[in-house]
Amino acid sequence: MFRHVFLAIAILLFFLSSPLSLWANADRPPNVILIMADDLGYGDISPYGGWVKTPHLEALAKAGVQFMDFHASASVCSPTRAGLLTGLYQQRLGIPGVLYANPTRPEHYAGLGTEQTTMAEVFREHGYRTALFGKWHLGYQAKHNPILHGFDEFRGFVSGNVDYQSHIDLMGREDWWRGKEKKKEAGYLTDLISKHAVNFIEENSTRPFFLYIPHHAPHLPFQGPNDPADRMVGGKFPVAGTVQDRKRAYREMIESMDDGVGLILEAVKKNRLEQQTIIWFFSDNGALSFVGSNAPLRGEKGEDWEGGHRVPSILSWSTRIAPRKTNILSSTLDVMPTVLNLAGIDYAGKTDGMDLSSFLLHGRTPEKNRKLFWWGDQKQAWKGAAMREGPYKLVVDQSQNQRPNIYLFDLEEDLGEQHNIAKENPKKLKSMLSDLSGWHQEVMRSK
Numbered sequence: 001m002f003r004h005v006f007l008a009i010a011i012l013l014f015f016l017s018s019p020l021s022l023w024a025n026a027d028r029p030p031n032v033i034l035i036m037a038d039d040l041g042y043g044d045i046s047p048y049g050g051w052v053k054t055p056h057l058e059a060l061a062k063a064g065v066q067f068m069d070f071h072a073s074a075s076v077c078s079p080t081r082a083g084l085l086t087g088l089y090q091q092r093l094g095i096p097g098v099l100y101a102n103p104t105r106p107e108h109y110a111g112l113g114t115e116q117t118t119m120a121e122v123f124r125e126h127g128y129r130t131a132l133f134g135k136w137h138l139g140y141q142a143k144h145n146p147i148l149h150g151f152d153e154f155r156g157f158v159s160g161n162v163d164y165q166s167h168i169d170l171m172g173r174e175d176w177w178r179g180k181e182k183k184k185e186a187g188y189l190t191d192l193i194s195k196h197a198v199n200f201i202e203e204n205s206t207r208p209f210f211l212y213i214p215h216h217a218p219h220l221p222f223q224g225p226n227d228p229a230d231r232m233v234g235g236k237f238p239v240a241g242t243v244q245d246r247k248r249a250y251r252e253m254i255e256s257m258d259d260g261v262g263l264i265l266e267a268v269k270k271n272r273l274e275q276q277t278i279i280w281f282f283s284d285n286g287a288l289s290f291v292g293s294n295a296p297l298r299g300e301k302g303e304d305w306e307g308g309h310r311v312p313s314i315l316s317w318s319t320r321i322a323p324r325k326t327n328i329l330s331s332t333l334d335v336m337p338t339v340l341n342l343a344g345i346d347y348a349g350k351t352d353g354m355d356l357s358s359f360l361l362h363g364r365t366p367e368k369n370r371k372l373f374w375w376g377d378q379k380q381a382w383k384g385a386a387m388r389e390g391p392y393k394l395v396v397d398q399s400q401n402q403r404p405n406i407y408l409f410d411l412e413e414d415l416g417e418q419h420n421i422a423k424e425n426p427k428k429l430k431s432m433l434s435d436l437s438g439w440h441q442e443v444m445r446s447k
Contacts, residue, residue: 028208028276029126029127029128029208029343029344029345030208030276030277030278030317030320030342030343031208031209031210031211031273031276031277031278032123032128032209032210032211032277032278032280032339032342032343033197033211033213033264033268033277033278033279033280034084034211034212034213034280034335034339035213035215035261035264035279035280035281035282036081036084036134036212036213036214036215036281036282036283036284037215037217037218037254037257037281037282037283037284037312038077038135038214038215038216038217038218038219038283038284039077039218039219039220039283039284039285039286039287039288039292039301040217040218040254040283040287040292040311040312041283041286041287041289041292041293041294041295041300041307041311042286042287042293042294042295042297042306042307042310042311042312043287043292043293043294043295043296043297044218044254044287044292044293044312045057045254045258045312046058047060047061047066047312047314048312049295050293050295051251051293052251052254052255053255054254054255054258054261055258055262056258056259056261056262056265057258057261057281057312057314059262059265060261060265060279060281060314060316061314062323063316063318063323064279064314064315064316064317064321064323065314065315065316065321065322065323065324065325065326065360066313066314066324066325066326067282067312067313067314067315067326067328067330068325068326068327069310069326069327069328069329069330070282070310070311070312070313070330070331070332071309071310071311071329071330071331071332071372071388072282072283072284072285072286072309072311072331072332073089073090073309073331073332073333073374074090074096074285074309074374075285075286075301075302075303075304075308075309075374075376076097076098076285076301076302077098077135077137077160077219077284077285078090078095078097078098078099078137078138078160079095079096079097079098079377080284080285080332081135081136081137081138081214081284082095082112082138083332083333083352084284084332084333084335084336085112085118085119085120085138085149085212085336086112086116086117086118086119086336086351087119087333087334087335087336087337087349087350087351087352087353088116088333088350088351088352089333089352089373089443091375091440091443091444092352092443092446093112093113093116094110094113095110095111095112095138096375096376096377097376097377098160098377099111099137099138099139099140099160100160101140101159101160101169101170101171101173102170102171103171108140109140109141110139111138111139111140111141111143111144112138112139112144112149114143114148114149116149117349118149118150119150119210119335119336119339119340120132120146120149120150120151120210120212121149121150122150122340122345122347122349123150123210123340123343123345124150124152124210126343126345127207127208128207128208128209128210129152129204129207129208129209129210130150130151130152130153130209130210130211130212131151131152131153131154131196131197131200131209131210131211131212132146132151132153132154132155132156132212132213132214133153133154133155133156133193133196133197133200133211133212133213134156134157134193134212134213134214134215134216135156135157135160135214135215135216136154136156136157136158136214137158137159137160137214139158140158140159142180144158145158145177145179145180147179147180151212153179153200154177154178154179155176155177155178155185155192155193155196156176156177156193156214157169157175157176157177157216158175158177159171159175160219161216161219161220161221162175162176162189162216162231163221163223163229163230163231163241164188164189164190164216164221164223164227164229164253165188165189165223165227165228165229165230166229166230166231166232167184167185167189168229168231168232168233168235169231170239172231172232172233172234172235172236172237173233174233188225188256189216189217190215190216190217190225190253190256190257190260191225191256191260193213193215193216193260194213194259194260194263194264197211197213197260197263197264197267198263198264198267201264201267201268201271201273202267202271205271205273208343213260213264214284215257215260217253217254217256217257218250218253218254218257218287218291218292220239220240220241220288221238221239221240221241221243222240222241222243222246222249222250222253222291223241223243223249223253224243224248224249224252224253224256225252225256226252227241227243227249230242246290246291247291250291250292261281264279265279274318274319275318275319275320277317277318278315278316278317278339278342278343279315279316279317280313280314280315280316280335280339281312281313281314281315282311282312282313282314282332282335283311283312283313284311284332285301285302285308285309285311286299286300286301286303286307286308286309286310286311287300287301287307288300288301289307294306294307294308294310296415296416297310297415297416297417298416298417298418299417303384303399304374304376304384304385304386304395304396304397305395305417306393306411306415306416306417309374309386313330315360317342317360320361321360321361322363326359328356328359328365328366329366329370329372329388329390330354330356331353331354331372332353333351333352333353333354333372334353334354334355334356335353336351336353337351337353337354337355338353338354338355338356338357338360341355341357342357342360342361354366354367354370368390369389369390370388370389370390371387371388371389371435371439372387372388373385373386373387373388373436373439373440374386374387375436375440376398383398383399384396384397384398384399384404385436385440387432387435387436387439388411389432389435391410391411391412391413392408392409392410392411392428392432393407393408393409393410393411393417394406394407394408394429394432394433394436395407395408395409395417396433396436406422406429406433407420407422408420408421408422408425408428408429408432409421
């Protein structure tokens with residue numbers, strides 16, 4: 001009898017000491033990996049019929065949900081990132097536009113306040129290990145560091161863009177961090193980000209983790225893996241880099257990012273985490289049209305046309321979420337409430353996003369006439385506003401610094417936004433203009 005007792009204890013101790021202990025056979029909460037491209041267009045990658053072959057993103061799309069009507073909450077970098085991490089419209093957070101690297105601009109001193117709750121903080125409070133590898137762009141000051149926003153680990157840069165080889169920012173300053181300290185690290189930027197992401201997966205394979213991978217690619221400067229560094233500390237250099245064949249470099253930048261996606265998928269498979277890992281890929285806004293493609297959409301980064309904010313988005317959770325394409329209206333604001341719910345976390349805080357978990361798991365159709373809003377920072381080049389309500393798109397274009405031009409489109413009939421139907425639909429136009437104005441007043445009051 002005692003022999004059986006000792007044997008049972010020995011077996012129990014073996015499993016408790018095993019690296020696969022605790023979570024291996026239990027109903028472990030899912031890992032969450034968010035991969036964000038930077039300035040990637042709707043028509044850039046092959047799953048969306050784009051001109052750059054991206055086999056690993058194709059594999060992700062084949063195994064997951066491919067969103068065809070997914071939108072960044074802004075058409076430029078910083079605001080989208082603020083909205084993504086908090087689930088709140090960035091206007092509520094005081095980040096309506098780009099946070100510039102130039103210290104002579106007042107936006108340089110803004111950033112995500114520690115009073116705001118990020119999804120990283122929520123995950124960490126529920127036992128997750130959290131990490132960010134890549135681009136932050138939510139504050140240059142020490143008080144805005146990602147480590148203060150729920151991330152246990154941070155390797156990356158805090159500015160809007162850096163040299164892919166030397167990691168020098170637009171002002172000629174070194175910008176590569178490990179936690180709260182600058183720390184040089186050699187290597188092509190995209191490869192470094194992917195390397196740290198894979199290491200993190202390996203090191204945390206026996207516990208739930210939240211991994212945020214905001215890539216720099218394919219944001220300028222245009223530099224493929226074999227192109228030389230353009231920037232040096234204190235030096236002067238062209239913003240977009242010295243590469244003459246920008247299309248070639250842009251393609252290589254996307255291919256390098258796709259290779260990184262492949263390494264992440266391989267690490268997940270190697271550690272037998274496929275059924276326990278949610279992977280969600282998307283872009284922070286549309287492409288610059290002189291190098292990238294937003295086809296078949298109108299407009300580009302920094303504009304309120306569809307090409308500025310409708311972006312690729314692919315989500316995969318092996319065996320749990322059925323592969324398919326979907327035309328539901330969705331947003332980067334939806335990411336936080338959705339992944340928290342999929343992880344079984346009951347978040348009581350406010351978000352402006354929609355929880356898509358019931359749709360993803362059970363196919364339940366979300367609200368048909370959902371409303372989404374965009375409003376540019378009037379102090380910056382990105383001006384104007386837009387709104388979606390079901391298939392209808394309202395655009396208030398102030399790009400010429402004159403009296404706004406008002407447009408109304410039915411995107412089900414006119415995805416390219418070529419036919420203004422405002423005059424034929426005065427009631428719908430009035431209603432949407434009223435909703436847009438009311439929304440803006442509400443979010444500005446909540447700051």
